[in-house]
Amino acid sequence: MRRVLILGGTSEGRALAAVLDGTPGVDVISSLAGRVANPRLPEGEVRIGGFGGADGLAEWLRDNGIDAVVDATHPFASRITANAAAATRHAGVPMLVLRRPEWAPAEGDRWHAVPDLEAAAGAVSALGSRVLLTIGRQGVDAFAAESAWFLIRAIDPPTVAVPRRSEVLLARGPFTVDDEVATMREHRIEVLVTKNSGGALTAAKLDAARTLGLPVVMVSRPDIPAGVAMTSDPDRARTWAARGD
Incomplete structure (x- = not known):
């Protein structure tokens, strides 16, 4: 055996x-x-x-x-x-x-590749003031000092410091492109922050960002x-x- x-x-x-x-x-x-x-x-x-x-x-x-x-x-x-x-x-x-496999940018994408969450936090302020943060609950504290407003989407609530101006949305995917577009429009999102996790189950947010013309801060894999x-x-x-x- x-x-x-x-x-x-x-x-x-x-x-x-x-x-x-x-x-x-x-x-x-x-x-x-x-x-x-x-x-x-x-x-x-x-x-x-x-x-x-x-x-x-x-x-x-x-x-x-x-x-x-x-x-x-x-x-x-x-x-x-x-x-x-x-x-x-x-x-x-x-x-x-x-x-x-990793995600790769498609025509119409506005990706900003960064090496880690700290670099992602530093890139946000120049791109928008309302952010959809889809990195899971761990690492959210890297954005705690930022002045932008954050919609933090995760399966479980964060247990670390969160940005002062933020809302936590507990949800488990997969989400459709229509779902993601609706979420971004409802919360007036201006920039998406995510990790390059790859896979089809969570790729709809990238399609939605492309549809709406939003910039994406993409954290590279270790x-x-x-x-x-x-x-x-x-x-x-x-x-x-x-x-x-």
């Missing part, structure tokens, strides 16, 4: 778990960080909560006889990916990162650790997880 740990929390992780859960000779465990109050659970065995850093994960991998790790976490979960890379290296377990294999092909990840090739 080949035991596979999926570091999940994404649609890609759930899809991979569903396939592997029905694969003969494969025992799959999905691990969720527990940062969302009511996460969408994948098929098969699920573990929720942290491991205690890289050392804790390395020990858990050895104790549970894990043969392979697939990191299918959010593209911006850089700390989890770094810990997983260190842990698998120490435990002698192979690791593959599964990442959905790099994955050196020496770690990565794929954006779900079939490749399934084959690798099930057979190791």
